[in-house]
Amino acid sequence: xxxxxxxxxxxxxxxxHAADIADIIxxxxxxxxxxxxxxxxxxxxxxxxxxxxxxxxxxxxEQLPPDVLAEAVREMDSDDVxxxxxxxxxxxxxxxxxxxxxxxxxxxxxxxxxxxxxAGRLMQSEVVTAxxxxxxxxxxxxxxxxxxxxxxxxxxxxxxxRRHPIGYVQLGRMLASRRDTPISxxxxxxxxxxxxxxxxxxxxxxxxxxxxxxxPVVDKDDRLVGVITIDDAMSVLDEEHEEDILRLAGVGEDxxxxxxxxxxxxxRLPWLMVNLVTAIAASLVxxxxxxxxxxxxxxxVLMPIVASMxxxxxxxxxxxxxxxxxxxxxxxxxxWRVVRREAAVGLLNGLAFAAVMGVVAWFWxxxxxxxxxxxxxxxxxxxxxxxxGILIPLxxxxxGADPALASGTFVxxxxxxxxxxxxxxxxxxxxx
Amino acid sequence: xxxxxxxxxxxxxxxxHAADIADIIxxxxxxxxxxxxxxxxxxxxxxxxxxxxxxxxxxxxEQLPPDVLAEAVREMDSDDVxxxxxxxxxxxxxxxxxxxxxxxxxxxxxxxxxxxxxAGRLMQSEVVTAxxxxxxxxxxxxxxxxxxxxxxxxxxxxxxxRRHPIGYVQLGRMLASRRDTPISxxxxxxxxxxxxxxxxxxxxxxxxxxxxxxxPVVDKDDRLVGVITIDDAMSVLDEEHEEDILRLAGVGEDxxxxxxxxxxxxxRLPWLMVNLVTAIAASLVxxxxxxxxxxxxxxxVLMPIVASMxxxxxxxxxxxxxxxxxxxxxxxxxxWRVVRREAAVGLLNGLAFAAVMGVVAWFWxxxxxxxxxxxxxxxxxxxxxxxxGILIPLxxxxxGADPALASGTFVxxxxxxxxxxxxxxxxxxxxx
Numbered sequence: 001x002x003x004x005x006x007x008x009x010x011x012x013x014x015x016x017h018a019a020d021i022a023d024i025i026x027x028x029x030x031x032x033x034x035x036x037x038x039x040x041x042x043x044x045x046x047x048x049x050x051x052x053x054x055x056x057x058x059x060x061x062e063q064l065p066p067d068v069l070a071e072a073v074r075e076m077d078s079d080d081v082x083x084x085x086x087x088x089x090x091x092x093x094x095x096x097x098x099x100x101x102x103x104x105x106x107x108x109x110x111x112x113x114x115x116x117x118x119a120g121r122l123m124q125s126e127v128v129t130a131x132x133x134x135x136x137x138x139x140x141x142x143x144x145x146x147x148x149x150x151x152x153x154x155x156x157x158x159x160x161x162r163r164h165p166i167g168y169v170q171l172g173r174m175l176a177s178r179r180d181t182p183i184s185x186x187x188x189x190x191x192x193x194x195x196x197x198x199x200x201x202x203x204x205x206x207x208x209x210x211x212x213x214x215x216p217v218v219d220k221d222d223r224l225v226g227v228i229t230i231d232d233a234m235s236v237l238d239e240e241h242e243e244d245i246l247r248l249a250g251v252g253e254d255x256x257x258x259x260x261x262x263x264x265x266x267x268r269l270p271w272l273m274v275n276l277v278t279a280i281a282a283s284l285v286x287x288x289x290x291x292x293x294x295x296x297x298x299x300x301v302l303m304p305i306v307a308s309m310x311x312x313x314x315x316x317x318x319x320x321x322x323x324x325x326x327x328x329x330x331x332x333x334x335x336w337r338v339v340r341r342e343a344a345v346g347l348l349n350g351l352a353f354a355a356v357m358g359v360v361a362w363f364w365x366x367x368x369x370x371x372x373x374x375x376x377x378x379x380x381x382x383x384x385x386x387x388x389g390i391l392i393p394l395x396x397x398x399x400g401a402d403p404a405l406a407s408g409t410f411v412x413x414x415x416x417x418x419x420x421x422x423x424x425x426x427x428x429x430x431x432x
Numbered sequence: 433x434x435x436x437x438x439x440x441x442x443x444x445x446x447x448x449h450a451a452d453i454a455d456i457i458x459x460x461x462x463x464x465x466x467x468x469x470x471x472x473x474x475x476x477x478x479x480x481x482x483x484x485x486x487x488x489x490x491x492x493x494e495q496l497p498p499d500v501l502a503e504a505v506r507e508m509d510s511d512d513v514x515x516x517x518x519x520x521x522x523x524x525x526x527x528x529x530x531x532x533x534x535x536x537x538x539x540x541x542x543x544x545x546x547x548x549x550x551a552g553r554l555m556q557s558e559v560v561t562a563x564x565x566x567x568x569x570x571x572x573x574x575x576x577x578x579x580x581x582x583x584x585x586x587x588x589x590x591x592x593x594r595r596h597p598i599g600y601v602q603l604g605r606m607l608a609s610r611r612d613t614p615i616s617x618x619x620x621x622x623x624x625x626x627x628x629x630x631x632x633x634x635x636x637x638x639x640x641x642x643x644x645x646x647x648p649v650v651d652k653d654d655r656l657v658g659v660i661t662i663d664d665a666m667s668v669l670d671e672e673h674e675e676d677i678l679r680l681a682g683v684g685e686d687x688x689x690x691x692x693x694x695x696x697x698x699x700r701l702p703w704l705m706v707n708l709v710t711a712i713a714a715s716l717v718x719x720x721x722x723x724x725x726x727x728x729x730x731x732x733v734l735m736p737i738v739a740s741m742x743x744x745x746x747x748x749x750x751x752x753x754x755x756x757x758x759x760x761x762x763x764x765x766x767x768w769r770v771v772r773r774e775a776a777v778g779l780l781n782g783l784a785f786a787a788v789m790g791v792v793a794w795f796w797x798x799x800x801x802x803x804x805x806x807x808x809x810x811x812x813x814x815x816x817x818x819x820x821g822i823l824i825p826l827x828x829x830x831x832g833a834d835p836a837l838a839s840g841t842f843v844x845x846x847x848x849x850x851x852x853x854x855x856x857x858x859x860x861x862x863x864x
Contacts, residue, residue, distance in 0.1 A: 006786060017622075019641045027766040041799050096548050129605075130633070143608045152606045154586050154645065171603035172560075172585045176575045192450075209451045210668060211663040213552060213586065231643040238640060241673035245680070249745060249751035257756040257766070261776045268748050272741060272781060276788065279740040286733045293725070299734035300725050301718045304848070307736065308711040309704060313684060314842075316700050319681035324689040332458040334689070344693045349704060356708065409744075416736070 006039040013040070022051035025060065026258055037063045044068060046076035054087060055256040055263075061092070070099035073102035077150070078104060079124035079232065082111045085123065110225070119203050121215040122236065123226030126150040128181060132158040132166050137179030152229070157216045158184060163223045165216040167191050193218045195227055200236045205328065207233035244326060247404040248319065250275065262283050274409055282307070282416035289424035292432060298365045299427050302374055305357065306423045310381035310415030313349055317389025318411050322404045324398055339390050346386025350379035373430055377423035381415060388414040433839035438471045440762070444470070454483035457492065458690055469495045476500055478508035484653045486519060487688040487695075493524070509583065511538060511556035511664065518553065542657070551635050552628035554668065555649040555658030558582040562615060563596050564590040565650035569611030589648045590616060597648040599623050625650045628657055632668045637760065667693060676758060679836040680751065682707065685807035706841055714739070721856035725864060730797045731859050734806055737789065738855045740809045742813035744845030746783055747822025749774050750843050754836045757829055771822050779817025782811035805862055809855035822844040 013021055030034055033056070041064055049072050052060055061069065071096065073081060073096055081100070084109065085093045095107050107125035114120025116232070130139045139156060143149065148222075156174065158167040167187030176188060190210060194203055194217050206212065207230050216227045234342040242254040252267030259267070286293070286303070293299050321338075324330035330338060354375035388411050393403035439630055440735065445453055457480075458719070460468055465488070469476070474628065481504050484492055505513060505847055511566055513532070517525045517540065528539050539557035546552025562571045571588060588606065590599040594837065599619030608616060622642060626649050638644065639662050649658045675685040684699030718725070718735070725732050743810035753770075756762035762770060786807035794803035820843050 017642055023761065025766075027763060028760065029766070029769055040705055043825065120694060140607055143604075144610060146608065149608055152602060154647070170584060172575075173583065174602060175607065176578065176581055191608065198636050208666055209662075210449055211451075213584070213663070229641075230662050230666065231645070233713045234640055234662065234669065234712075237666065238669060238673075240671075241677070245673070245751060245755060248677070248681075249747050251748045251751055255752055257752065257761050257770060258772075261773055261780070264777045265771065265780055268745070268777065269781065269784065271748070272744055272785065273788075275744045276737070276741060278783060279737040280792065281738055282740075283733050286736070294729045297726045299721045300735075301715050301722065303732075304718070304736060304739065305708070305711040305715055306851075308714070308844075308848070309708060312704055312707045313700070316680050316683045319677060319683055320687055320689065323677060329455065329458065329689050331459060333456075334461070337461055340688060341691075341693055341696065345696045345700070347702065348693070348697055353704065353708060356705075360712065361558060371853070412740075416740070420660065420736075 005414070009036075009039055010043065010225055013043070018045070018047035019051045021048050023052075026053050028060070030328035032060070034063065034265065041068055042067060044072060046072040046074075046080065048319060049073075050052055053256055053258060053329065055254070055258045057084070061088075069096070069418070070270035073099055074101075074104075077124045077126060078107045078226075079122060081108050083168075084123055085258060086112065091398055107226075108154065112355060114196050117200045118196060119198040119200060119217050119228060120225070121193050122152070122203065123196070123228045124201050125226045127216070127224065127227045128153050128155075129157045129159045129163075129224065130169075132160060132184045134175055134183045135179065136177050136181045136183055136186070139174065139183050140179070153227075154213050154229070155227075156183070156190075157224060157227065158187060159224055165191075165193055165222075168216065192226060196220075201240050203228060204233045204236040204240060208237060212301050225343055231246045240326070244322065244404045246412045247402065247406070247425060248322060248408050250406065250409060265375060271406070271409070274406065278409055278416070279411035285417050285420040288423065288427060289420075292424060292428045296370075296427065298361075298367070298370060299424060302361060302365075303402045303423050305422055306374065306377050306381055309353055309378065310385040310419045311412040313346065313382050313416045314385035314389040314411040315408060317346070317386050318393060318407055321393045322407065330394075335394065339387075339394075341394045342386040343383065344374075346383045347379065349386075350382035353382065355380040367431075369430055370427070373426045374423060377419065377426055380420040380422040384418045385411070385415045437657050438795035439821055440474075441468075441471055445475070450477070451483045453480050454485075458485050458488060462491070465491070466495065470688050470752055473497060473500055476504060477606045478504040478506075478512065478662060482504075482508055482515065484510035487686075487690045489516070490520070493520075501528070503559055505531055506533075506536075509556045509558060510543065510658075511554060511711075513540050515844045518544065518548065542732055546628050549632045550628065551626050551630040551649050551659070551660060553730060554635065554664050555628070555660045556633050556656045557583070558611060559589060559648070559656065559659045560585050560587075560588045561591045561595075561656065562601075564592060564616045566615045567611065568606050568613045568615055571606065571615050572611070585618075585659075586645050586661070587659075589659065590619060590654060591656055597623075597650060597654075597656045600646075600648065605842045614817035622668070625654070626660060628652075633672050635660060635663045636668040636672060640669060650833040652749060672758070676754065676836045678833065679838070680754060680840050682838065682841060703838070703841070706838065710841055710845035710848070711843060714852055717849050717852040718856065720858055721852075724856060724860045728859065728863055730799070730802060731856060733842070734793060734797075734802075735852055738806065738809050738813055739848045739851035741785055741810065742851045743844040745778065745814050746817035746821040746843040746847045747840060749778070749818050750825060750839055753822045754839065757825060757835050766827065771819075771826075773817065774818045774822045777817045779811065785814065786810040787819075798864075801857070801862055807857045809851065812854040813851040816850045817843070 085096050111120055129386050155168040157165050160166050168191050169186045173186045196217050196219050214227055214229045216224055219225045246253050250271035255267045357378055358371040358375040361374045392407050392410050396403045505782035513571050517528050587600040589597050592598050599804055600623050601618045605618045626647050628649050628651050636794045646659055646661045651657045677684050687699045730812045789810055790803040790807035826844050
């Protein structure tokens with residue numbers, strides 16, 4: 001199909017949704033992408049452009065003819081333009097903004113004054129408002145007369161004369177009411193405004209928690225500056241999860257499947273370097289007991305088991321804790337109860353696997369003292385693993401850091417060091 | 433506050449959102465929860481009940497007076513009732529269904545005939561429809577006359593006489609159009625129906641991918657049976673992420689912060705048992721080289737470093753692969769390119785850390801051959817780690833299993849076994 005048949009390609013892609021076309025563009029390799037864009041660039045519109053992943057968007061932008069790009073940008077909502085230009089450097093950004101008309105450009109530039117990852121960057125400035133004193137009939141007549149309306153809107157925001165939002169009305173309620181009903185009578189209980197400076201993660205949380213569909217965004221003086229809709233909040237929720245899961249694995253949170261080899265190395269090498277340092281730290285513990293190992297080689301065979309079980313149990317606790325912090329279900333009110341629960345689980349796990357490993361070691365190496373040593377080390381390490389798994393993310397959260405960030409490495413460092421130390425230390429004391 | 437002052441409690445909670453009250457109930461311990469419900473049970477309504485997490489909902493249901501429960505259930509949307517009763521046993525389920533009026537009960541029972549985690553369970557049967565031949569004016573008059581309308585709705589679904597959905601109209605477009613406009617002229621391009629048998633994860637993906645706000649659900653004969661709204665899709669997306677992250681860590685996917693110690697053990701012990709078996713497998717590899725270790729104890733000190741680096745690098749690749757599969761951005765079209773990229777990254781990582789560890793080992797143990805051995809083992813293990821990290825989830829996906837499920841354990845088993853075998857095997861061959 002990439003054999004140059006533009007007409008055939010157009011025909012195939014015509015019934016497809018913009019998001020799917022964007023996915024195809026993402027999944028091609030660089031040369032395939034170039035060929036695709038040469039054939040298809042005339043058809044790239046604002047919708048497709050805003051669906052393309054950031055990691056390759058700049059590459060696509062460079063290959064689009066200026067007139068196609070200008071047309072695409074003009075038809076985008078202001079929040080999508082913000083998303084497009086915020087990662088660009090100055091000359092490219094200015095080029096794109098230049099094609100917008102004055103009011104759209106002002107809206108985009110206003111959005112860009114808010115911090116990155118804030119509600120102000122996420123909102124669209126296209127808002128449908130009505131004065132609070134109108135009736136349903138007046139609002140409907142206004143909407144019918146209005147030439148320009150956002151592509152999608154689900155609420156009308158009621159404002160006072162100074163543009164402070166005072167309520168919002170679901171369109172369904174408006175449609176179901178008589179024309180002479182005061183519109184303010186229909187305002188929803190769920191009404192809440194979002195500060196333009198709020199973190200986008202908190203915005204997504206609020207949408208999910210309170211089942212919001214759209215929410216007005218206000219500036220420092222409580223004046224309406226835009227609106228965030230649930231589809232944008234859903235994308236943010238998706239990205240935040242992605243970040244959490246990648247960070248827990250020690251992968252840079254901007255990793256994408258479309259990254260090049262060099263970019264991928266740049267995302268991963270630093271974390272492997274951190275892991276190397278902590279692995280060497282654990283080895284130093286082993287080095288202390290070199291003489292013991294020389295006398296009882298069984299210790300070298302068994303010690304990775306103790307460390308591995310601790311690492312796994314710690315990661316289990318850690319993951320549950322990181323998720324609970326992200327969903328705000330681990331708070332001051334229940335934190336000690338949860339810590340106690342994890343400690344209890346850790347000790348019971350320890351007892352269970354002490355028994356299992358004790359029996360295994362006894363049969364394998366025919367030594368009852370060795371069985372006792374690995375059993376006790378297992379109890380100690382699984383207990384410590386549980387505590388590290390919950391206390392490390394809690395501490396990171398307290399310090400204002402992301403609890404997912406690198407906490408996996410911290411936890412396994414603790415369990416490796418404690419595991420080796422407990423097992424080899426006890427062995428030196430008991431078996432020699 | 434739990435000192436029995438019901439009036440004070442009501443006053444404090446009065447301005448709060450149902451979701452926040454549900455969170456408070458979740459964060460109390462069992463006895464606190466009992467005291468809270470005794471004081472507050474009269475105020476528990478359908479909204480609060482549907483926000484309470486599944487893990488404690490049964491406990492709450494048991495403590496509610498029957499009349500409060502009946503009232504709460506009656507005011508819930510059908511999808512929330514389905515969510516409430518689907519995990520209950522027969523007598524409790526029948527008790528709750530008995531309080532509904534006939535048409536609501538029929539709707540809930542209809543939903544329950546669809547498989548668990550399907551669109552049919554997620555949908556609400558309360559739908560606003562209009563015949564395709566109506567004008568905007570006729571539709572508005574119908575809505576104004578209709579006594580009962582869903583609490584929230586954003587689209588009117590157009591149906592033909594046999595209740596096949598033929599389009600849907602955004603309320604905003606209806607409000608902005610003249611009364612004599614044929615309603616079918618306003619139907620959205622984004623219109624798509626969802627099968628009641630579709631998996632809820634695929635439904636959430638479609639909402640996120642196509643920016644849907646609501647979508648009609650159809651049965652096997654393409655007849656309209658309900659509607660799914662984006663807030664429900666957003667909750668599903670949230671749960672699917674939760675599942676992925678918990679499964680990657682080897683924690684049962686139903687884990688909740690409110691679980692008891694016993695429940696938590698039940699979720700985690702099986703995975704730790706799996707890990708123990710694989711850790712023992714890795715130990716068997718070490719046992720093969722016992723004689724070698726006895727002669728060169730430095731090997732026991734260094735071997736966990738090789739294994740740990742492999743485990744980390746494998747987990748990085750694995751996490752990126754699992755996420756890419758979940759977001760459907762790793763497909764037949766780019767899979768070999770991604771596999772090649774991971775292999776290249778693995779080898780380059782290997783070269784980098786071979787150099788670093790070679791130097792460290794050389795200085796530490798003053799042996800050039802030992803440095804060479806650990807360097808080569810590092811290259812082998814990081815290369816294998818990259819391949820295991822991508823091929824294991826791909827294989828699980830091919831086999832129809834969840835790629836997140838237990839793949840972490842498989843990957844670290846591979847890297848442990850390969851790491852120990854490569855390092856100790858090379859050492860035996862070269863150093864003895």
